[in-house]
Amino acid sequence: MSSKIETLSGYFHDYQKSIVNPHRFWSRIAENSHWREKWTKVVEHDFKKLSIKWFIDGKLNITENIFEKNLFIFGDKPAIIWEANDPNEKGVTLSYRELFIEVCKFSNVLLKHGIKKGDRVILYMPMIPEAAIAMLACARIGAVHSIVFAGFSAQSLAERINDCDAKMVLTSDGNYRGAKVIPVKDVVDEALKQCSSVNKVIVVKRTKTEVTMKAHQDLWWHEEISEVSDVNIAETMDSEDLLFILYTSGSTGKPKGVVHTTGGYMVYTKYTFENVFQYSQGDVYWCTADIGWITGHSYIIYGPLLAGATTLMFEGIPTYPDAGRFWEIVDKYKVNQFYTAPTAIRALQTHGIEPVLKHSLASLKVLGSVGEPINEEAWHWYHDHIGKGRCPIVDTWWQTETGGIMLSPIAGVTPTKPAYATLPMPGILPVILDNDGVELIGNSVEGNLCIQFPWPSMIRTIYGDHKRCFETYFSQFPGYYFSGDGVKRDEDGYYRILGRVDDVINVSGHRLGTAEVENAINEHPLVVESAVVGFAHDIKGQGIYAYVICDMTNRSEASLNLEIREMVSNMIGPLAKPDIIQFVPDLPKTRSGKIMRRILRKIAENDTSNLGDTSTLLNPEVVDAIIKSVNKK
Ligand code: PRX
Numbered sequence: 001m002s003s004k005i006e007t008l009s010g011y012f013h014d015y016q017k018s019i020v021n022p023h024r025f026w027s028r029i030a031e032n033s034h035w036r037e038k039w040t041k042v043v044e045h046d047f048k049k050l051s052i053k054w055f056i057d058g059k060l061n062i063t064e065n066i067f068e069k070n071l072f073i074f075g076d077k078p079a080i081i082w083e084a085n086d087p088n089e090k091g092v093t094l095s096y097r098e099l100f101i102e103v104c105k106f107s108n109v110l111l112k113h114g115i116k117k118g119d120r121v122i123l124y125m126p127m128i129p130e131a132a133i134a135m136l137a138c139a140r141i142g143a144v145h146s147i148v149f150a151g152f153s154a155q156s157l158a159e160r161i162n163d164c165d166a167k168m169v170l171t172s173d174g175n176y177r178g179a180k181v182i183p184v185k186d187v188v189d190e191a192l193k194q195c196s197s198v199n200k201v202i203v204v205k206r207t208k209t210e211v212t213m214k215a216h217q218d219l220w221w222h223e224e225i226s227e228v229s230d231v232n233i234a235e236t237m238d239s240e241d242l243l244f245i246l247y248t249s250g251s252t253g254k255p256k257g258v259v260h261t262t263g264g265y266m267v268y269t270k271y272t273f274e275n276v277f278q279y280s281q282g283d284v285y286w287c288t289a290d291i292g293w294i295t296g297h298s299y300i301i302y303g304p305l306l307a308g309a310t311t312l313m314f315e316g317i318p319t320y321p322d323a324g325r326f327w328e329i330v331d332k333y334k335v336n337q338f339y340t341a342p343t344a345i346r347a348l349q350t351h352g353i354e355p356v357l358k359h360s361l362a363s364l365k366v367l368g369s370v371g372e373p374i375n376e377e378a379w380h381w382y383h384d385h386i387g388k389g390r391c392p393i394v395d396t397w398w399q400t401e402t403g404g405i406m407l408s409p410i411a412g413v414t415p416t417k418p419a420y421a422t423l424p425m426p427g428i429l430p431v432i433l434d435n436d437g438v439e440l441i442g443n444s445v446e447g448n449l450c451i452q453f454p455w456p457s458m459i460r461t462i463y464g465d466h467k468r469c470f471e472t473y474f475s476q477f478p479g480y481y482f483s484g485d486g487v488k489r490d491e492d493g494y495y496r497i498l499g500r501v502d503d504v505i506n507v508s509g510h511r512l513g514t515a516e517v518e519n520a521i522n523e524h525p526l527v528v529e530s531a532v533v534g535f536a537h538d539i540k541g542q543g544i545y546a547y548v549i550c551d552m553t554n555r556s557e558a559s560l561n562l563e564i565r566e567m568v569s570n571m572i573g574p575l576a577k578p579d580i581i582q583f584v585p586d587l588p589k590t591r592s593g594k595i596m597r598r599i600l601r602k603i604a605e606n607d608t609s610n611l612g613d614t615s616t617l618l619n620p621e622v623v624d625a626i627i628k629s630v631n632k633k
Pocket of ligand 1 (some may be wrong): 133248293294295369370371372373374395396397398399400401483484485497500506509510511602
């Protein structure tokens with residue numbers, strides 16, 4: 001059965017079918033994949049006890065669905081086109097056959113070093129083809145990959161390695177980012193001082209940065225790969241065997257290892273990729289995310305490769321060597337579908353349209369947006385100047401936990417509306433609940449975005465902490481998955497995401513927990529207490545505003561400011577550095593000792609005319625003191 005949606009009535013028809021009989025609907029879609037053994041039951045779930053299973057008893061290997069299934073048809077077709085950071089460096093194109101050989105070889109390297117089904121392997125790598133090869137090799141032998149964005153600090157890397165008890169780390173000597181070279185192997189060395197589970201590190205030579213290679217532990221990728229066979233038989237995986245763990249931030253505690261399993265993730269990422277982007281064979285598709293985030297997993301690697309697409313991977317940044325780099329790449333490879341984050345659009349917008357006008361962009365057919373709400377101004381700029389008014393914009397709402405796109409227009413099928421993620425994908429049942437858990441029926445309502453029925457690529461658990469998974473997503477509104485986002489359903493039944501309703505902030509499309517940043521700030525020896533909130537930022541979407549109580553004796557604000565920012569960078573990574581640090585005498589607290597963030601958010605947004613009810617505060621006088629200290633600046 002073709003699962004391609006081609007018309008609006010086709011979408012409504014499929015949506016209806018998916019809701020009336022999800023078993024039959026997903027069974028038909030899953031039949032398009034190759035299973036070593038077919039499932040006995042499509043889905044079984046209990047959100048109250050938190051048990052979710054898809055394609056029960058099905059046996060498969062996801063890489064067999066990328067390679068063996070496709071090789072006869074797509075063997076010589078480019079699978080990955082890789083563009084280097086430096087525009088003068090020659091790129092690499094790997095056909096499906098060539099990629100397959102590399103994946104088989106690296107699978108054999110992993111096996112040779114004792115990695116077996118179920119073992120965890122951490123990737124801390126730049127955007128180079130080896131990163132894709134490593135992911136797929138893990139999946140091929142049944143090892144669980146956990147990719148850590150290479151901008152995270154040694155401390156963050158160590159926490160993730162320890163949390164999942166990883167046996168191996170894959171990295172590179174260095175990482176090119178624009179004009180900078182980042183010594184990533186040094187970060188791994190630093191992290192491993194705190195980790196005992198890792199016994200091998202495999203290093204790709206990328207920047208020729210000098211590194212220390214520890215005997216019996218560190219190995220060069222190119223040496224390892226030259227010594228193994230290029231034949232590898234894929235491991236048999238159960239549908240519910242772990243495919244990967246990806247750490248993400250929440251409102252409390254340390255980042256959580258979101259667990260995705262094999263069968264459902266495969267079915268859903270392929271289905272949504274083909275439909276949302278309306279990919280046609282021969283198209284070149286480009287998603288600018290990093291593989292360290294879920295977007296890179298689902299829509300650079302798995303979704304596109306399962307669909308037999310040509311996926312472009314870019315090592316660099318949008319503004320190097322200049323603000324026309326994205327558009328130069330679009331023209332160079334005749335990109336048809338382009339998928340990026342609003343923060344990149346807004347950053348490029350500030351450079352004006354000169355850099356855009358130097359390029360034709362005639363190949364573009366579809367534009368995508370992901371990671372944060374896209375404001376109307378950025379939407380129009382993208383639509384008019386990049387899409388030249390002819391490319392539909394798919395504003396895709398989803399999360400690390402959802403694994404794949406949940407709300408989005410289908411390109412060219414669903415009429416779009418600026419800043420709206422429009423309608424749910426087939427199989428997705430969004431509901432809006434008020435704070436008491438009452439469902440808001442009908443249109444023109446807003447509240448908490450929840451999902452009522454399971455979908456194949458949803459989170460199964462938090463690695464090592466099933467209880468936390470239940471408490472975070474399934475306990476606030478029993479019987480539903482709670483996304484943590486606010487949403488509006490307008491008069492046409494279209495969905496618009498309003499942003500997080502919890503203590504998560506979204507900085508340039510990167511999720512950070514306020515508690516995580518506060519913990520890092522509090523590590524500074526002179527800091528007594530801190531409170532972090534998000535505030536509207538023209539380019540980043542949200543910026544980080546930190547209120548800090550600090551012992552300032554004999555110290556200047558400027559030096560403490562620098563030290564605290566450095567502290568956060570070392571503890572988490574540069575992406576978590578506060579934009580504004582406000583030294584305050586105290587923090588507004590309720591009688592039960594909880595910081596009143598609502599007030600701090602308003603002050604950060606410079607909206608102090610109506611601070612709401614402050615009568616429940618233990619120390620209401622502090623609000624004026626904070627406002628005064630802000631005004632003094
Ligand atoms: O607040 C929503 C926002 O990003 C959060 C998920 O972040 P993460 O797990 O890092 O995944 C990002 C990439 C899928 C959501 O809870 N978000 C994501 N996409 C959109 C969005 N907000 C508005 N519109 C979107 N299209």
